Amino acid sequence: MDQEKIVEESMEKILEYLEQKKYFMARDEMLKFNEADIAEIFEELFDNEDELEKAVVVYRLLPKDVSVEVFSLLPVDDQLKIVEGINPKELNYIVQELDFDDKIDILEELPANIVNSILENTPKEERHLINAFLNYPEDSAGSLMTPEYISLDKDMTVAEAMAHIKKEGMDAETIYTCYVKDTGRKLIGIVSLSTLVISDDNIKIRDLMRSEFVYLNVYDDQEEVAAAFKKYDFLAMPVVDKEGRLVGIITVDDILDVIEEEDTEDIERMAGIVDMADTWDSDYLDISVWEHARNRLPWLLILMVAYIFTGMIVSSFEDKLSQVISLVAYMPMLMGTGGNTGSQASTLIIRGLATGEIELSDAARILWKEARIGVAVGIILSAFNFLRVVFIDGQDVMIAVTICSAMICIVIFAKILGSMIPLIVKKIGLDPALIANPFISSISDAIALTIYFAMASLFLGL
Amino acid sequence: MDQEKIVEESMEKILEYLEQKKYFMARDEMLKFNEADIAEIFEELFDNEDELEKAVVVYRLLPKDVSVEVFSLLPVDDQLKIVEGINPKELNYIVQELDFDDKIDILEELPANIVNSILENTPKEERHLINAFLNYPEDSAGSLMTPEYISLDKDMTVAEAMAHIKKEGMDAETIYTCYVKDTGRKLIGIVSLSTLVISDDNIKIRDLMRSEFVYLNVYDDQEEVAAAFKKYDFLAMPVVDKEGRLVGIITVDDILDVIEEEDTEDIERMAGIVDMADTWDSDYLDISVWEHARNRLPWLLILMVAYIFTGMIVSSFEDKLSQVISLVAYMPMLMGTGGNTGSQASTLIIRGLATGEIELSDAARILWKEARIGVAVGIILSAFNFLRVVFIDGQDVMIAVTICSAMICIVIFAKILGSMIPLIVKKIGLDPALIANPFISSISDAIALTIYFAMASLFLGL
Numbered sequence: 001m002d003q004e005k006i007v008e009e010s011m012e013k014i015l016e017y018l019e020q021k022k023y024f025m026a027r028d029e030m031l032k033f034n035e036a037d038i039a040e041i042f043e044e045l046f047d048n049e050d051e052l053e054k055a056v057v058v059y060r061l062l063p064k065d066v067s068v069e070v071f072s073l074l075p076v077d078d079q080l081k082i083v084e085g086i087n088p089k090e091l092n093y094i095v096q097e098l099d100f101d102d103k104i105d106i107l108e109e110l111p112a113n114i115v116n117s118i119l120e121n122t123p124k125e126e127r128h129l130i131n132a133f134l135n136y137p138e139d140s141a142g143s144l145m146t147p148e149y150i151s152l153d154k155d156m157t158v159a160e161a162m163a164h165i166k167k168e169g170m171d172a173e174t175i176y177t178c179y180v181k182d183t184g185r186k187l188i189g190i191v192s193l194s195t196l197v198i199s200d201d202n203i204k205i206r207d208l209m210r211s212e213f214v215y216l217n218v219y220d221d222q223e224e225v226a227a228a229f230k231k232y233d234f235l236a237m238p239v240v241d242k243e244g245r246l247v248g249i250i251t252v253d254d255i256l257d258v259i260e261e262e263d264t265e266d267i268e269r270m271a272g273i274v275d276m277a278d279t280w281d282s283d284y285l286d287i288s289v290w291e292h293a294r295n296r297l298p299w300l301l302i303l304m305v306a307y308i309f310t311g312m313i314v315s316s317f318e319d320k321l322s323q324v325i326s327l328v329a330y331m332p333m334l335m336g337t338g339g340n341t342g343s344q345a346s347t348l349i350i351r352g353l354a355t356g357e358i359e360l361s362d363a364a365r366i367l368w369k370e371a372r373i374g375v376a377v378g379i380i381l382s383a384f385n386f387l388r389v390v391f392i393d394g395q396d397v398m399i400a401v402t403i404c405s406a407m408i409c410i411v412i413f414a415k416i417l418g419s420m421i422p423l424i425v426k427k428i429g430l431d432p433a434l435i436a437n438p439f440i441s442s443i444s445d446a447i448a449l450t451i452y453f454a455m456a457s458l459f460l461g462l
Numbered sequence: 463m464d465q466e467k468i469v470e471e472s473m474e475k476i477l478e479y480l481e482q483k484k485y486f487m488a489r490d491e492m493l494k495f496n497e498a499d500i501a502e503i504f505e506e507l508f509d510n511e512d513e514l515e516k517a518v519v520v521y522r523l524l525p526k527d528v529s530v531e532v533f534s535l536l537p538v539d540d541q542l543k544i545v546e547g548i549n550p551k552e553l554n555y556i557v558q559e560l561d562f563d564d565k566i567d568i569l570e571e572l573p574a575n576i577v578n579s580i581l582e583n584t585p586k587e588e589r590h591l592i593n594a595f596l597n598y599p600e601d602s603a604g605s606l607m608t609p610e611y612i613s614l615d616k617d618m619t620v621a622e623a624m625a626h627i628k629k630e631g632m633d634a635e636t637i638y639t640c641y642v643k644d645t646g647r648k649l650i651g652i653v654s655l656s657t658l659v660i661s662d663d664n665i666k667i668r669d670l671m672r673s674e675f676v677y678l679n680v681y682d683d684q685e686e687v688a689a690a691f692k693k694y695d696f697l698a699m700p701v702v703d704k705e706g707r708l709v710g711i712i713t714v715d716d717i718l719d720v721i722e723e724e725d726t727e728d729i730e731r732m733a734g735i736v737d738m739a740d741t742w743d744s745d746y747l748d749i750s751v752w753e754h755a756r757n758r759l760p761w762l763l764i765l766m767v768a769y770i771f772t773g774m775i776v777s778s779f780e781d782k783l784s785q786v787i788s789l790v791a792y793m794p795m796l797m798g799t800g801g802n803t804g805s806q807a808s809t810l811i812i813r814g815l816a817t818g819e820i821e822l823s824d825a826a827r828i829l830w831k832e833a834r835i836g837v838a839v840g841i842i843l844s845a846f847n848f849l850r851v852v853f854i855d856g857q858d859v860m861i862a863v864t865i866c867s868a869m870i871c872i873v874i875f876a877k878i879l880g881s882m883i884p885l886i887v888k889k890i891g892l893d894p895a896l897i898a899n900p901f902i903s904s905i906s907d908a909i910a911l912t913i914y915f916a917m918a919s920l921f922l923g924l
Contacts, residue, residue, distance in 0.1 A: 162659065165659055197628060233718075259722065260692065266729075271806050271808075272805075283820075284828075296839060300799065304799075304850070307799075310794040314791040318791065321790060325780050325783060328783060332769060332776065333766070333773060335797070335798075337765070339801070340761070340762060341762065343899075344733050347733035349746075355726065358746055369751060373754045377755050377758060380763075381759075381763070384763065384766055392770070438801075
């Protein structure tokens with residue numbers, strides 16, 4: 001996209017205008033762009049503490065509709081920076097104008113006193129709705145949905161339906177699927193705008209609507225919601241409560257962010273980072289040193305305990321090691337290879353479980369596959385090592401045999417361990433990504449040493 | 463979603479019907495569901511070699527429109543299994559009926575002789591278009607787009623435009639944005655269906671259309687395409703060629719799969735798995751043992767070379783180690799901790815670069831942040847270890863000092879290394895995920911040992 005480059009060029013101009021306090025010119029430069037680009041410009045400006053105040057001045061100069069749209073596109077951190085820099089009247093205006101789902105998102109983050117003063121300015125009916133939405137658990141379908149959708153009556157004609165839509169005149173993404181409810185607010189059918197557009201004016205909605213449709217429950221986890229969108233390729237999906245009543249819809253544009261968020265969560269968990277400091281929604285650079293440390297320490301400390309056992313394994317073999325001290329030089333390689341082959345396997349299985357490619361019922365087939373992969377990989381790595389140990393290092397052949405037979409066993413064990421642990425964790429009902437790769441590495445370290453020393457006893461008579 | 467459970471229950475019935483060769487009953491059971499669910503049922507049936515033939519029999523009994531839709535929703539592997547089981551006439555029907563982008567996808571996978579016989583049955587004009595599309599590089603915007611979109615004339619009225627759309631009567635996801643071209647096929651504006659629906663009949667398109675719009679280039683990488691969709695929240699985006707002529711559009715439903723694919727690629731690369739065997743699009747279980755081994759071996763072999771250096775570092779210290787053999791017991795912990803803290807940092811940076819949260823220009827701030835995180839984490843882990851080494855292991859205080867001072871230095875080094883290497887790789891223009899975490903671990907292993915032995919010389923006078 002050329003767009004990126006153009007924005008970057010303007011960014012330089014904007015920084016210069018800010019430097020010279022030419023706020024109106026900075027604003028005009030921004031207004032050449034789409035709201036999403038403007039939001040990105042502000043994100044970058046807000047990253048810099050020194051520019052923050054000036055950036056908020058420019059933000060307040062934006063046309064009102066643009067300022068609302070830009071606000072909705074910013075990450076929470078940056079939204080809060082704006083909240084601090086504007087007056088209550090401006091804040092109230094922005095919040096009232098936001099789309100319903102964005103409004104809920106920011107209200108969840110604001111301090112209670114600000115929320116209350118905003119709610120006082122909200123019509124009673126909407127206030128009840130907001131309070132209901134604020135109660136849905138974070139990361140549930142309820143927290144993603146919007147109550148803004150088009151309702152049609154099954155006895156309307158297409159012409160009447162189109163007139164109704166024209167009158168309601170809503171946001172782009174929420175208009176493309178229309179919902180038909182019975183008198184008890186229970187969802188009975190859906191009809192897409194494209195069907196309406198290409199159908200004759202006099203056809204009744206009940207003859208056009210699909211009465212078999214897929215819906216989400218209000219307490220579904222956002223991961224399930226994303227999976228449903230990936231599977232069915234819908235632009236929007238209806239959300240119903242326990243009684244089957246339609247309470248809102250979720251649109252696909254919000255799902256792109258959910259997928260990115262869920263994948264980020266999995267990737268970071270796999271690397272042994274947990275969200276202790278509750279910094280999930282924040283950018284890397286906005287998280288403080290201490291919060292970063294808190295997110296990284298738990299696994300490192302747990303692994304410290306695991307290393308006590310590894311240490312004990314080595315200590316118990318200490319006397320024998322000192323007899324053939326050259327064995328120590330191969331410990332890093334054997335441990336490292338075990339860890340790496342193990343996490344290759346665990347990564348594939350964890351990702352396969354996340355995308356639905358792999359199911360728990362595949363366990364036996366995976367075990368058989370990884371065992372054979374372990375044999376193939378182990379033999380090749382061993383052959384390579386035999387040559388190295390004998391010809392490069394000039395060691396005794398029996399030492400090479402010890403190392404190579406240990407290598408084969410370690411790789412097979414690590415592959416089996418790496419592939420089975422995620423399945424076991426999933427079976428227990430936990431997120432497989434939570435049992436991080438560092439944990440699998442450290443178990444395979446202990447196994448690697450045990451195997452290595454056993455082989456040394458066997459082949460070198462220690 | 464309750465849907466999942468219902469499908470699973472039906473799956474059992476279907477398997478029973480297949481067992482008893484009641485193919486029509488199996489089909490009727492399937493037809494209770496949405497095409498996406500039916501595709502999932504076939505995916506599961508095709509996984510089992512013994513069921514394959516029977517499953518294809520049922521597939522052939524599906525109503526024609528359902529069979530085409532189901533085909534388009536299956537992964538390539540399973541599509542090819544169907545191709546092998548049906549006759550050329552059936553195949554030709556399916557391919558001709560597929561949406562244009564799905565048609566291109568399957569033609570790319572079929573053997574040349576089958577492609578040719580299908581193209582013979584294709585009208586000349588479409589044949590040219592297919593050939594043009596087949597030439598776009600894999601993973602480019604060109605390979606994701608469809609040439610099926612609504613073109614409007616800028617001098618049409620809303621009423622005329624709506625009549626035109628009704629006449630063209632296209633697929634749901636391609637109808638929601640309409641495109642306005644000048645006489646040279648250059649894109650001059652876009653207008654959404656929702657705007658048309660809520661506007662008065664007599665307004666001219668030129669007064670409604672947005673003439674500032676975001677577009678993609680036909681050779682943009684699919685990763686950039688996905689980023690653009692995430693940023694702008696559009697349902698569809700236009701794709702233009704070098705001359706700015708509109709050649710197709712990309713719809714958001716295809717982007718969900720791209721995001722999943724790109725994230726999977728990053729996750730696997732970070733774990734040291736490369737796509738040597740060209741098995742990217744295949745499910746874990748469909749990849750053979752040997753192909754799996756080929757994807758995993760390159761990094762393992764490269765790391766073998768790295769371990770030669772690690773071995774040399776240990777060997778050079780061998781004599782001194784044999785004097786204080788208890789130092790060996792702490793090697794696994796120091797190496798492991800270095801590797802783990804390093805890959806925590808690299809994972810955060812690689813992911814941040816992928817989502818756009820982090821840019822190259824942030825390098826200095828990241829360095830400063832990671833150095834401080836390293837100090838905090840290093841001190842806490844050291845304190846923990848001091849207690850362990852002195853009170854649990856009963857070692858000399860100087861040994862504890864050696865281990866703890868090494869620990870602090872190793873953690874700081876690993877954090878800096880882990881965060882800077884991805885930035886350097888990105889700067890060179892490569893995918894940061896390609897420098898896998900195992901590589902960062904093995905470098906930090908070597909550094910950990912060097913630091914450890916240096917501290918031992920310093921504090922223990924070795």
